[in-house]
Amino acid sequence: MANIFAARQFISYFAKARTVYNTHSPFLYEFTQKVLEDDRHYYAFDELEVLRQKLLHTNTEIEFVDFGAGSKNLGKRSTRKMKDIARTSLISPLKAKWMFRLIDFLKPTNILELGTSLGLSALYMQSAALNAPLITLEGNPASAQVAQKNFSIFPYAKNIFLEVGKFEDTLNPALQSLGKVDFVFMDGNHQKMPTLQYFEQIKPFLSEKSVVILDDIYWSEGMADAWSRLKNDSQVTLSVDLFHFGILFFRKENKEKEHHILAPSKWKPWVRAW
Numbered sequence: 001m002a003n004i005f006a007a008r009q010f011i012s013y014f015a016k017a018r019t020v021y022n023t024h025s026p027f028l029y030e031f032t033q034k035v036l037e038d039d040r041h042y043y044a045f046d047e048l049e050v051l052r053q054k055l056l057h058t059n060t061e062i063e064f065v066d067f068g069a070g071s072k073n074l075g076k077r078s079t080r081k082m083k084d085i086a087r088t089s090l091i092s093p094l095k096a097k098w099m100f101r102l103i104d105f106l107k108p109t110n111i112l113e114l115g116t117s118l119g120l121s122a123l124y125m126q127s128a129a130l131n132a133p134l135i136t137l138e139g140n141p142a143s144a145q146v147a148q149k150n151f152s153i154f155p156y157a158k159n160i161f162l163e164v165g166k167f168e169d170t171l172n173p174a175l176q177s178l179g180k181v182d183f184v185f186m187d188g189n190h191q192k193m194p195t196l197q198y199f200e201q202i203k204p205f206l207s208e209k210s211v212v213i214l215d216d217i218y219w220s221e222g223m224a225d226a227w228s229r230l231k232n233d234s235q236v237t238l239s240v241d242l243f244h245f246g247i248l249f250f251r252k253e254n255k256e257k258e259h260h261i262l263a264p265s266k267w268k269p270w271v272r273a274w
Contacts, residue, residue: 017263108182115188119147187215192222
């Protein structure tokens with residue numbers, strides 16, 4: 001996301017972002033406390049960051065088929081070193097810990113991920129919800145093979161089910177299998193129209209307790225526009241902009257639509273409660 005558009009968007013985000021000290025809603029206050037402010041360190045973090053470092057230093061080349069941003073219908077095919085895929089595709093440590101804490105806070109009964117990559121994000125999510133079945137979808141067979149191998153290392157990954165293929169082929173069967181989806185992480189295609197289409201496909205399977213996480217909402221102008229449209233969807237009652245993530249809630253307790261831009265208080269240490 002190191003591009004001019006994202007940099008400009010971050011400046012705007014940072015200027016507008018509020019912290020826990022400006023949060024008045026009981027739900028949002030608890031959200032900021034347990035997701036953004038919690039600094040507890042979990043054992044799973046150490047295990048998974050060891051895996052990250054291993055992937056970042058693996059020179060093995062695998063075939064890479066990109067069905068996401070910038071690719072054609074059949075995908076861009078190339079051979080890439082695993083460490084390069086890890087460097088550009090793995091969830092960052094900050095986002096991984098936010099995701100872990102968000103799941104620990106919400107306690108979903110099932111999880112759906114669009115975009116497995118090498119499996120690190122699925123492992124972070126599963127480690128926060130050990131008994132929740134997690135279906136993760138990946139378009140690139142070679143990446144999926146690496147992810148499956150990584151899943152085999154961790155006993156708690158027994159509830160992770162990996163489906164390989166284009167989302168157009170795998171998303172609906174996954175939704176049908178889950179029935180109602182509690183937690184969705186959309187990280188597999190950074191293009192506006194596919195993102196909107198996948199959301200429309202997912203919507204009938206959402207409930208008032210569901211949460212949809214949209215990754216890299218400022219990746220491009222197209223993704224920013226997709227985020228703007230999704231947060232204004234009629235079923236969304238509460239949206240939260242964390243810059244790296246956009247979070248959509250469907251809570252009926254919110255009688256009027258709300259949108260909040262939030263940041264950890266340590267990012268704005270001069271803001272304090274009076």
